[in-house]
Amino acid sequence: MANSVVGYVPGVFDMFHVGHLNILRNARLACDHLIAGVVSDERATLTKGKQPIVALPERLEIVRAIRFVDDAVVEDVDEKLTMWERLRFDVIVKGDDWRGTAKGDKLERDFASVGVTVVYLPYTVHTSSTLLRQVLHSRVTAQ
Known part of the structure; x- marks a missing residue:
């Protein structure tokens, strides 16, 4: 991939939705x-406080099947810079809900040190795995 820009987009990608x-x-x-980093069940549980509903092998399969993704890998580390050490990407993509936060500022500092550009994309506010969980929970408790 000489002279091509390699991008990395990490996510849990649980209950795959339009966001x-x-x-x-x-x-x-x-x-x-584009390489998608699918966060492991263990890392997702540690960072989000809840285990994904869809198991990692299925989330990997779903993400790999998306035509915009060239490769999907397991993200099983707590530092995004460790994924860069493995994959050597040029751009990391995060939702703009990270911009201006302590996590986003750290991400920008870490990646500036290795020449990686951080690109923020609009977060889809009307749909998220958290919202889907809430809707499913409310429907189950209403029955």
């Missing part, structure tokens, strides 16, 4: 080759 599709579609516009 996931939007970030993958738009992330592909920022690079020539």
